[in-house]
Amino acid sequence: MKSKVESSARLSVAPMMDWTDRHCRYLHRLISRETLLYTEMVTAPALVRGGAVHLLEFSPAEHPIALQLGGSDPRELAEAARLGADAGYDEINLNVGCPSDRVQSGTFGAVLMKQPELVAECCAAMIAEVDVEVTVKCRIGVDDQEPREVLPAFLETVAAAGVGRFAIHARKAWLKGLSPKENRDIPPLDYPLVQEMKAAFPQLHLSVNGGIASLEQARGFLAAGLDGVMIGRAAYHQPWDILGQADAAVYGATAPLAGPDEAVRAMLPYIETHLAAGGRLHQISRHMLGLFAGRPGARQWRRVLSEGASQKGAGPELVLRALSEVEGVTAG
Known part of the structure; x- marks a missing residue:
């Protein structure tokens, strides 16, 4: 076995x-x-x-x-x-x-x-x-x-x-x-x-x-x-x-998440814990840049995170703003 x-x-x-x-x-x-x-x-x-x-x-x-x-x-x-x-x-x-x-x-x-x-x-x-x-x-x-x-x-x-x-x-x-x-x-x-x-x-x-x-x-x-x-x-x-x-x-198993947007939201508590321990957002968000690869809004998603994640104080709200860019393009 x-x-x-x-x-x-x-x-x-x-x-x-x-x-x-x-x-x-x-x-x-x-x-x-x-x-x-x-x-x-x-x-x-x-x-x-x-x-x-x-x-x-x-x-x-x-x-x-x-x-x-x-x-x-x-x-x-x-x-x-x-x-x-x-x-x-x-x-x-x-x-x-x-x-x-x-x-x-x-x-x-x-x-x-x-x-x-x-x-x-x-x-x-x-x-x-x-x-x-x-x-x-x-x-x-x-x-x-x-x-x-x-x-x-x-x-x-x-x-x-x-x-x-x-x-x-x-x-x-x-x-x-x-x-x-x-x-x-x-x-x-x-x-x-x-x-x-x-x-x-x-x-x-x-x-x-x-x-x-x-x-x-x-x-x-x-x-x-x-x-x-x-x-x-x-x-x-x-x-x-x-x-x-x-x-x-x-x-042959059930996928845990329905889409990349769910993956983004599921990462937010982990991001908050990392920031509370003194970490920086870009240490995590750099691995998330490809989540929407090939999908509408992918460029905006990458741009918002790439430009903002290294800034002092950047946190979950920046990730949600980047996600709203994707959802806005998708809705449009």
């Missing part, structure tokens, strides 16, 4: 630095009760050596939620995983996909595709330390590696350490010559290879990631036999289009 977190992994929102913070995740959870959510990557050294346990804070409302860790030292990752499990996360995920220079200098992220035995050692150490599931997010290869040779060997080696679930970004990562942004767009996608891996490793739970822009496309991958789909930028920039329909379309 599948665990709740594994069942939720049929659709997940990718971990994205500077985007999937706790405010973003709270919004996404309001829109979809079922989808699996991921934190931004948190480095094991920051938790273990830096004592930055505040990075683990999240709302209980965000479950099911996975913590993504970055690192390459098995003992340090095991300790970080324990901290994450103690904090209440439903899954611990190891980043073997991020191509940034900062990540490479720490010998973790996509560069670890070159060291599957080390990844396996890291995962084994984490698995031994925690009761929650340990998973891996990886690329199909890096630099001049041949993905059809590298990826099967990587999956076999890491699965032997006890990992049963992988999210595979269907692009190579070029560690030199391309920026992290370019690495999300320029290397060609190879979805068929990920599907071949499912055929080769039927016992593994495999999710495909990279360039997936619609719920319809995600459902196509699921229908083709993949266990899960991980969506990044599209889920962030068009949260209602992706997540607002996901519970019904992917899980």
